[in-house]
Amino acid sequence: xxxxxRNVYAGARRGHGARVKMNRExxxxxxxxxxxxxxxxxxxxxSVLYWPTLDSRFEVDSWTLxxxxxxxxxxxxxxxxxxxxxxxxxxxxxxxxxxxCTADEDWNHEADQIFMNRAVNPELFDARGELNxxxxxxxxxxxxxxDGDMLTVLTSGPDEGGACAFYEAPQVQSPADGGxxxxxxxxxxxxxxxxxxxxxxxxxxxxxxxxARDAILYRHNMGGGKxxxxxxxHRAIRNLHDEADIVGYVxxxxxxxxxxxxVETGAAEKRPGMGTVGxxxxxxxxxxxxxxxxxxxxxQLPPGRDLKVLTDNRPxxxxxxxxxxxxxxxxxxxxxxxxxxxxxDKLGSGGIRFVMQKLKRWLKIRHAYxxxxxxxxxxxxxAREMALGRLRLCRDPHWVRCLWTPMSDMTIDLGRExxxxxxLVDSALADQDGxxxxxxxxxxxxIVKNKIRNLKMAKEACARNGLTLQEVIPGANRGxxxxxxxxxxxxxxGTGGGPEEDGLHPxx
Numbered sequence: 335x336x337x338x339x340r341n342v343y344a345g346a347r348r349g350h351g352a353r354v355k356m357n358r359e360x361x362x363x364x365x366x367x368x369x370x371x372x373x374x375x376x377x378x379x380x381s382v383l384y385w386p387t388l389d390s391r392f393e394v395d396s397w398t399l400x401x402x403x404x405x406x407x408x409x410x411x412x413x414x415x416x417x418x419x420x421x422x423x424x425x426x427x428x429x430x431x432x433x434x435c436t437a438d439e440d441w442n443h444e445a446d447q448i449f450m451n452r453a454v455n456p457e458l459f460d461a462r463g464e465l466n467x468x469x470x471x472x473x474x475x476x477x478x479x480x481d482g483d484m485l486t487v488l489t490s491g492p493d494e495g496g497a498c499a500f501y502e503a504p505q506v507q508s509p510a511d512g513g514x515x516x517x518x519x520x521x522x523x524x525x526x527x528x529x530x531x532x533x534x535x536x537x538x539x540x541x542x543x544x545x546a547r548d549a550i551l552y553r554h555n556m557g558g559g560k561x562x563x564x565x566x567x568h569r570a571i572r573n574l575h576d577e578a579d580i581v582g583y584v585x586x587x588x589x590x591x592x593x594x595x596x597v598e599t600g601a602a603e604k605r606p607g608m609g610t611v612g613x614x615x616x617x618x619x620x621x622x623x624x625x626x627x628x629x630x631x632x633x634q635l636p637p638g639r640d641l642k643v644l645t646d647n648r649p650x651x652x653x654x655x656x657x658x659x660x661x662x663x664x665x666x667x668x669x670x671x672x673x674x675x676x677x678x679d680k681l682g683s684g685g686i687r688f689v690m691q692k693l694k695r696w697l698k699i700r701h702a703y704x705x706x707x708x709x710x711x712x713x714x715x716x717a718r719e720m721a722l723g724r725l726r727l728c729r730d731p732h733w734v735r736c737l738w739t740p741m742s743d744m745t746i747d748l749g750r751e752x753x754x755x756x757x758l759v760d761s762a763l764a765d766q767d768g769x770x771x772x773x774x775x776x777x778x779x780x781i782v783k784n785k786i787r788n789l790k791m792a793k794e795a796c797a798r799n800g801l802t803l804q805e806v807i808p809g810a811n812r813g814x815x816x817x818x819x820x821x822x823x824x825x826x827x828g829t830g831g832g833p834e835e836d837g838l839h840p841x842x
Contacts, residue, residue, distance in 0.1 A: 371568055374401035390558030396507075396518055399482070399562060403504055406480050406565040409574045415661065416567060416574050419668050420479050422675060423566065426693070427700055428741035429471040430708050431771055435737045436730035445716055445733075448725050452715060458491045461499035467711070470500065471704065474552050477502055483553035483563035485531060486707070487544055488714045496718035498711060503562070506551070507534045509541040520551070520561040552707045554700070569667030577660045584649045591646035600639035669696060694743065705738050712736055739771035 374397070387393060409416040432449065434442035452458045453467030460466070465473055477484040481503035491497035506519035509532050515521050521530040521543075531549050532541045553563025567574070635641065649657075665672040673681050674689050681689060713734050719725035743751075758764035766778040776784075796803050 371398055371402065371564070374398040374405070390560050391517065393560065394518065394562055394564060399503075399518060399564075402565050402568055402571070403481055405571045405575075406567045409567065409571060409578075410480050413574050413578055415577065415664055416570070419567070419570070419664060419670075419675060420476060422670070423479050423668060424472060424475045426697065427475055427704065429468045430701065430704055430738045430740055432708065432712050433737045433739065433767065433771055433777065434733075434735070436728055436733055436735050438729040438733075441726065441728045441730070441733070445725060445728070448719055449712065449715055452491075452495060458493065458495060459497060461487075461489055461491070461497050465500065470498065471708075474500065474707070475704070478552055478554065478563065479566045481563075482555075482565045482568075483551055485533065485544075486550040486552060486711070487533070488548050488550070488710075490718070494718075494722060495724075496711075496715040501533060505534050505536065506531055506562075507541055508532050509543065518561045522559070522561075526559050550707055550710050552703075554703045556703075566668050570664040573660045573663045573667070577657060577664075580653065580657060580660075584653065587648050588646060591644055591648075597642050597644060598635070598639055599642055600636070697740070701738075701740055708738060709734070709736065737767065737771070739768060 371394070406416075410420050411417075432446070434445045436442055456466045456469075457463045460470065474484050474486070483503050483506075485501040485503075485506050487499040487501065489497050489499050508516035508519050508521075512521065512532065515523075515529075516532065519532045520528055521532070523529045528546045528551075530546055531544045531551065533544050534541050551563075554566075555563055565571075661676055662672040665675040668675070671689050671692065673685070674693060678686060678689075716725060716733070720727055755764060759766050770776060770778045770781055792807060793803060796806055
């Protein structure tokens with residue numbers, strides 16, 4: 335017995351040593367019994383808390399990534415909970431819109447126009463011609479949520495301008511002869527800085543080395559030398575699998591109970607028979623009782639026999655409580671409140687406001703990672719245009735300064751928050767451009783110019799047709815618009831003067 339125990343301990347030590355070696359050579363490791371992330375292990379309960387290494391560079395190996403990718407993709411495709419969680423995260427983050435904000439204002443307008451012309455055109459922005467700048471943000475975020483990361487390669491388009499090529503996480507792999515500098519498709523220099531990425535050809539299987547300056551690995555859980563990102567679902571995969579199993583078993587039991595509706599019971603000399611109902615009661619004239627009296631069929635049973643209807647109380651309250659717990663764990667694993675993700679209607683006004691404030695903080699953190707990707711793309715596109723001579727050089731040396739505006743915040747008090755923002759803008763405590771870009775997609779200056787142009791067009795059209803502005807636009811008497819129209823006719827001093835003589839109300 336003692337010899338066998340020593341052999342077991344020796345085997346455990348050898349296994350631990352093999353794991354250490356595996357961490358050094360992650361591309362050749364396939365040890366299903368080891369690993370720190372439960373999402374990559376065989377599903378089942380365990381009372382042992384194990385973490386393979388304290389070196390963050392080797393917490394994740396290629397086998398762990400492969401298992402997490404497969405499990406996450408399976409659940410996202412087949413589980414409604416996983417699909418909704420992924421869709422909600424992508425929808426909440428939305429996209430970011432750039433606006434140059436250097437000291438060279440003329441260059442800002444020109445740069446914005448040139449970038450947007452490329453950004454909205456998939457033929458110029460995407461090497462495959464499928465995504466534009468905004469849909470690429472949606473696609474890349476979905477890939478990051480499911481796979482953990484995705485690779486963007488900066489290349490040239492059909493007009494020699496900047497373009498992007500997008501690749502999924504499993505295509506980023508190390509070369510076969512890469513050596514110790516490579517880990518999970520990422521090569522680092524002696525200082526730990528990312529030097530290159532390995533991109534596997536989907537058909538040939540060959541790995542092309544892409545310099546880090548020409549590619550962007552979009553991920554969130556950075557730091558500590560971790561080579562790759564990990565799926566947002568990695569904390570939820572086991573719970574999602576358990577939830578699917580429990581629901582499947584409950585569905586099977588409900589189907590079985592529904593397939594056996596009646597059970598005949600009675601004297602001990604006869605065994606109960608499932609589905610046996612005896613003879614149908616028939617009158618002297620051969621007609622059945624229900625044909626005479628109407629209603630359901632009446633069966634005649636032998637003496638001492640009885641029919642009972644099977645009732646099924648599943649799922650029990652305990653099972654429902656467990657399923658709710660698993661759903662909460664899924665939301666917590668993704669980083670969102672369960673009430674926000676699953677049942678926002680059950681929160682009161684105070685609770686939903688607090689949850690929305692936490693959501694804003696969560697969005698700011700996620701947008702910080704997204705902005706890193708957007709800045710690289712923005713800088714590459716404009717630098718390429720300036721190198722080709724299609725955009726003049728900026729007189730401001732800090733030409734990469736850019737304001738990134740997210741989509742407008744979700745709110746349950748649009749009127750209340752809208753009035754608050756108006757007061758903040760009037761008090762110079764909030765940025766007009768930030769508010770206008772988030773809600774209307776253009777700057778305050780562009781809104782003013784558009785309103786002046788539209789108001790001028792409306793006045794000219796009314797004059798040609800013998801109408802007044804108030805007849806065409808009933809609300810035009812606000813903000814001095816009517817006074818401005820009268821001033822054109824009467825030329826009386828003091829009417830329509832001041833900052834509103836062009837019909838621009840500060841709140842419009």
